[in-house]
Amino acid sequence: MRRDVDQVLVDEVAAVVGDRREAVWIAEHAEVSGLGPQGAYELARRRAAGEPLQYVLGTWPFRTLELRVDRRALVPRPETEVVTGVALDELRHRHRPSRVAVDLGTGTGAIALSLAVEAGAGAGLEVWATDWSPEALALARENVAHLADLDPVAAARVHLAAGWWFDALPTGLLGRCDLVVANPPYVTEGEHACLDPVVREWEPRSALVAGPSTSGVDGLADVEEVLVGSIRWLAQGGAVVVELAPHQADAAAALAREAGLVDVRIEHDLAGRRRMVVAHR
Ligand SMILES: C[S@@+](CC[C@H](N)C(=O)[O-])C[C@H]1O[C@@H](n2cnc3c(N)ncnc32)[C@H](O)[C@@H]1O
Incomplete structure (x- = not known):
């Protein structure tokens, strides 16, 4: 203290x-x-x-960043810090003079800004941060502006774009992305009803809840969209990293393989829980 x-x-x-x-x-x-x-x-x-401590304080740490947080977007979680670390490792394996990374459903901008700061030095990097929610994107914009005061070079790497998953991206990025990372909604309607009120009543429902995948696995609709879309947007050898709930890992890995992705693996969070699917084009 x-x-x-x-x-x-x-x-x-x-x-x-x-x-x-x-x-x-x-x-x-x-x-x-x-x-x-x-x-x-x-x-x-x-x-x-009952308001979450993070919203009350208005800022919250995420990896090296101090992010503005409020009701417009989900509070960035520790497991997403691990997801970002895995995404950074994938990006570092791409030895190209200029790289493109995409953070779909950026919320506060946590993942995108971390990529811009931590993977940026020494090589060209363009980071696209998208969200379907105008409110979330406005908050991400504030976080980019805040970063610009501290690290203008990193902030200049970040491009914000509004839209439904890959639809937000310029078509010039088709087949050119080195990394697609996302922490999409993956909570089912039933699970949402049972969440702690500090989450259920304060954090945006649209950031949490997802419907069933085409094969009927509840909560996986958005994970599926990101995995299936990655095949078209990734460059050869590029990686997609998607956060999910531990019990969804096997179904998501199967979706990735069905989509034509290769080298599919499951990674764990700091508590050893199966927390993300990683796959390559
Ligand atoms: C679980 S939150 C993750 C936010 C942030 N990436 C993080 O990890 O803290 C999911 C985000 O995806 C966005 N989202 C939900 N559906 C979307 C869609 N169809 N297209 C783009 N973004 C979407 C939500 O607005 C929300 O910001």
């Missing part, structure tokens, strides 16, 4: 939110942002009303 955080304030905030660790985050944030004690109490009241 930082010494200069007012412990009386932390105690008072903890009494409102019922969690001392969260109280420290809130008190620190209020202090760093110049909100003062009244601001801290207001944040505490929002948290006590």
Whole structure:
């Protein structure tokens, strides 16, 4: 704990939110942002009303970034940091003078901005970040603008585009992408109804819920669209990395093979859960 955080304030905030660790985050944030004690109490009241801590704070760390987060997009998760790491490894294996990476359904821009920052040095890189939601894309735009203040070269690599999965991309990228990465919706209607209220009632439903795949596996419709579309948009040898729920991994791997992708494998998150399918063209 930082010494200069007012412990009386932390105690008072903890009494409102019922969690001392969260109280420290809130008190620190209020202090760093110049909100003062009244601001801290207001944040505490929002948290006590059930709003996710990340939205209350308005920023949240993701790999090397500090991202703006709010109700317009899903809070970026730790498992997606691992997905991004796998995507970065795939991109680093592409020894080409200029590379193209695509983050479909970018939300806050978490994956795309991380690719631009972490894979950018030393080689040409163009990163396309798409979303169907105008609200999410507006938030991603704010995060690109924030990055531009810190790392203008990385921010300039990122192109935002609106639209339904691959439809958002310029056709000039057909068959030219080195990497397609996505964390698409993959929660079924039934699972959504059982989610913790802090997720179900605050995070965008359209970022979470997906219908059945063409073969009838519930929750896999968007994963399928991304895998099937990758065959047309990836360059030879390019990789697609898609996040999913552990119980969907085998069905998604089968979809990838049916789509004509090769070298299909399943990767794990830090807890050892089967968390993404990786495949190549
Ligand atoms: C699970 S969230 C992931 C957000 C972000 N990539 C992350 O990992 O934190 C899924 C995202 O996909 C977007 N999305 C949902 N359906 C889409 C579609 N058909 N085309 C493009 N984006 C879509 C949602 O708006 C949302 O931002």
